[in-house]
Amino acid sequence: MATSYQQDDSLDSTAEFTDNVESRETLGKVFEVLFLLGLLIGLFILALLLFDIFRDGLGRFLTPGFLTETPSRFPDQGGIRPAIISSVLLGTVVILVTVPIGVGAALYLEEYAPKAWWTAIIEINISNLAGVPSIVYGLLGLGVFNYLLRFGPALISGALTLSLLSLPVIIVTSREAIRAVPDSLRNASYGLGVTKWRTISSHVLPYAIPGILTGVIISVSRAIGDAASLIVVGAVGFLTFDPGLFQRFMALPIQIYSYITRPEPGFADAAAATIIALLLLILVLNGVAIYIRQRFSIR
Amino acid sequence: MQNLNSQNDPYLLSRQSLDKNPSEDISEKIVAIILFACALVSVLTTFGIVVIIFQETFGFFQEVSFAEFFLDTKWTPLFADRHFGVWPLINGTFLTTAIAMAVAIPLGLSSAIYLSEYAQPKVAAVLRPAVELLAGIPTVVYGYFALLFVTPLLRYIIPLEIFNALSAGLMMGVMITPTVGSISLDAIKAVPRSLREGSYALGITKLETIFKVVLPAALSGIIASIILGISRAVGETMTVLIAAGLQPKLTVNFAESIETMTAYMAQISGGDSPRGSLNFKTLYAVGAVLFIITLALNIVSYWIANRFKEKYD
Numbered sequence: 001m002a003t004s005y006q007q008d009d010s011l012d013s014t015a016e017f018t019d020n021v022e023s024r025e026t027l028g029k030v031f032e033v034l035f036l037l038g039l040l041i042g043l044f045i046l047a048l049l050l051f052d053i054f055r056d057g058l059g060r061f062l063t064p065g066f067l068t069e070t071p072s073r074f075p076d077q078g079g080i081r082p083a084i085i086s087s088v089l090l091g092t093v094v095i096l097v098t099v100p101i102g103v104g105a106a107l108y109l110e111e112y113a114p115k116a117w118w119t120a121i122i123e124i125n126i127s128n129l130a131g132v133p134s135i136v137y138g139l140l141g142l143g144v145f146n147y148l149l150r151f152g153p154a155l156i157s158g159a160l161t162l163s164l165l166s167l168p169v170i171i172v173t174s175r176e177a178i179r180a181v182p183d184s185l186r187n188a189s190y191g192l193g194v195t196k197w198r199t200i201s202s203h204v205l206p207y208a209i210p211g212i213l214t215g216v217i218i219s220v221s222r223a224i225g226d227a228a229s230l231i232v233v234g235a236v237g238f239l240t241f242d243p244g245l246f247q248r249f250m251a252l253p254i255q256i257y258s259y260i261t262r263p264e265p266g267f268a269d270a271a272a273a274t275i276i277a278l279l280l281l282i283l284v285l286n287g288v289a290i291y292i293r294q295r296f297s298i299r
Numbered sequence: 300m301q302n303l304n305s306q307n308d309p310y311l312l313s314r315q316s317l318d319k320n321p322s323e324d325i326s327e328k329i330v331a332i333i334l335f336a337c338a339l340v341s342v343l344t345t346f347g348i349v350v351i352i353f354q355e356t357f358g359f360f361q362e363v364s365f366a367e368f369f370l371d372t373k374w375t376p377l378f379a380d381r382h383f384g385v386w387p388l389i390n391g392t393f394l395t396t397a398i399a400m401a402v403a404i405p406l407g408l409s410s411a412i413y414l415s416e417y418a419q420p421k422v423a424a425v426l427r428p429a430v431e432l433l434a435g436i437p438t439v440v441y442g443y444f445a446l447l448f449v450t451p452l453l454r455y456i457i458p459l460e461i462f463n464a465l466s467a468g469l470m471m472g473v474m475i476t477p478t479v480g481s482i483s484l485d486a487i488k489a490v491p492r493s494l495r496e497g498s499y500a501l502g503i504t505k506l507e508t509i510f511k512v513v514l515p516a517a518l519s520g521i522i523a524s525i526i527l528g529i530s531r532a533v534g535e536t537m538t539v540l541i542a543a544g545l546q547p548k549l550t551v552n553f554a555e556s557i558e559t560m561t562a563y564m565a566q567i568s569g570g571d572s573p574r575g576s577l578n579f580k581t582l583y584a585v586g587a588v589l590f591i592i593t594l595a596l597n598i599v600s601y602w603i604a605n606r607f608k609e610k611y612d
Contacts, residue, residue, distance in 0.1 A: 227437070
């Protein structure tokens, strides 16, 4: 009785199995297309976004003086020079501040830090900082740079805020680059009696530079595109002079935001044109990164 | 004479340099201290965030009661009739976040599954960075696109207010897709080949292997990526500020204008809200809520992701 039951069952399921396998494979094909579609939707929206922005903004972008003049009250006049200069200054300060500190912190954690509870705390702390929203960094910048150090709503406050925002990313990517340097290189240097810092500065760092540069470019591009923290620190939407380090400032994303929020219709196109300028700036930065990475990688 | 000789002899010179050189010893120590100081900057940053936010928040709660902040259902700090109930802002934040995740989870996961299980390695090497470009577009650009392209387009189909939670949430979802996709992809790739091959050997199809073997094995990594995505959405500012409006409301109607915590913070600030005023302090009180929520999400995500790493190493 039990045997026949088992036989029936196995016969049954075998029959089902052969019947089903084709429809199951078809379902598999359907889902393969769905997964591909999910991947392509993102890329399609990216293409649509770029198309829309170039359609709206290219005419205004190509107006003579758009990159070289100061803003105007009229949407079809004036330019975005103060915003460009602000963004370039902000990016420069971010690089000058974060590269030494970020690479230094990465070197400490990779080459010097003992395995101790407080090293673990520093590491967890860095990964948590990478997830703190930009606008919260704005609160920090407002408290420390505007009020405590009395810089006020000046470019330097914004730049230092963006530097703190970029630091975790630079530390994480620099650590990966330093970790990728083979130990044989260090051991060969130590074997010749070279001290630790000299080994690092003459062998480890040059080897790690392409990786470090990639991280620097990624985080500086993000810093240049960030607006939320700068709004809190006090960036202005309209500036008729070229900012200095200790003056009121703007930035390309702030200029875009300020154009979007104006009711007159022409300003939307000016916003799109400014977006083109911002995307070009980020593109140039990334191009430089790829160029430098390839030059250094050959060595 | 002896001294001169030894300096001219390269062998002797190198012998000498092997001996302990006290000045070099000191400079080595100084370098180590400087590098340690660099690592401390990150700890000081966290310390600064916590001290500054909670100092001002403490000041806020001396003027507004804890109960009003968490029990009142109206947020009108800028009106004559002032109310400080934070729920409308939290509601707006989680409404846009929910819409964003409804976009980012399916798109991110299907990208990850396709790139890991179906795409040729050469194709994946091109498509992965292409998808990650979405995360590199400045968020103010997504705001522009949401307000001036997506909203007008959607208004042909459904009645929407000009500022609405839907458009902002949709674009935020597209922006967060690479966050969910990248981390899920790493988790899926970490699933050992042998598990898939064991499944194929039993006559299970590829799709069933993905859903019944690969995804469950990668589940903790996938959940970590989703929680991190939620944290990004909660903290995102420019898209919601531009496209979702500034109307704090307790509603689940995505067609209406709402206000998020971040949008309120951007609205109230500007570097020149008088320090010490109650408005200034609301900025920090809302910031404290935002900071605690995102911090909790990040810690949970980090914890889940680390648990899964140990499993296969």
